[in-house]
Amino acid sequence: MNAPAAAFASKVDAWLAVLLLGSVVAVLVAVGAAWPRAAAPSAVAVLAATLALGAGLPLWIVASTGYRIEDGELLIRSGPMRWRIPVQDIRRIEASRSWLSSPALSLDRLRIHHCRATGRMRQVLVSPRDRQGFVQALQLLNPNIAVQGL
Numbered sequence: 001m002n003a004p005a006a007a008f009a010s011k012v013d014a015w016l017a018v019l020l021l022g023s024v025v026a027v028l029v030a031v032g033a034a035w036p037r038a039a040a041p042s043a044v045a046v047l048a049a050t051l052a053l054g055a056g057l058p059l060w061i062v063a064s065t066g067y068r069i070e071d072g073e074l075l076i077r078s079g080p081m082r083w084r085i086p087v088q089d090i091r092r093i094e095a096s097r098s099w100l101s102s103p104a105l106s107l108d109r110l111r112i113h114h115c116r117a118t119g120r121m122r123q124v125l126v127s128p129r130d131r132q133g134f135v136q137a138l139q140l141l142n143p144n145i146a147v148q149g150l
Contacts, residue, residue, distance in 0.1 A: 005070040008128040011106040020058040027054030078103035087141040095149035
């Protein structure tokens with residue numbers, strides 16, 4: 001029997017929130033300044049695309065990054081990116097401060113090592129606000145997960 005679904009918000013480092021929101025403001029100011037001079041439809045289209053990517057994407061990532069454990073899977077969401085990892089495939093979880101790009105809004109991270117059906121080991125970095133609760137929820141479904149550095 002599967003455990004009930006559990007949702008975990010991403011921890012957000014203040015410096016990263018300031019950086020992302022600052023980039024959104026910079027894009028809004030730049031597009032706002034250029035918009036009145038954009039007479040050609042192609043220029044308007046470029047400005048609209050710049051606005052969508054430059055402001056929309058960072059806001060989407062900040063608003064949606066989170067982790068859900070449901071139906072025996074770890075579901076990771078960050079903006080348009082999605083990962084589905086069967087909890088039974090998770091071998092090890094360890095504390096990390098890696099700067100590698102990942103679906104994590106904090107450097108207070110967990111590195112999740114998991115084995116694909118092909119036998120190839122993979123890893124993903126996440127930053128749940130409730131690290132202990134997150135690990136416990138995963139171990140409830142897979143007690144064989146090794147935990148290091150927590």
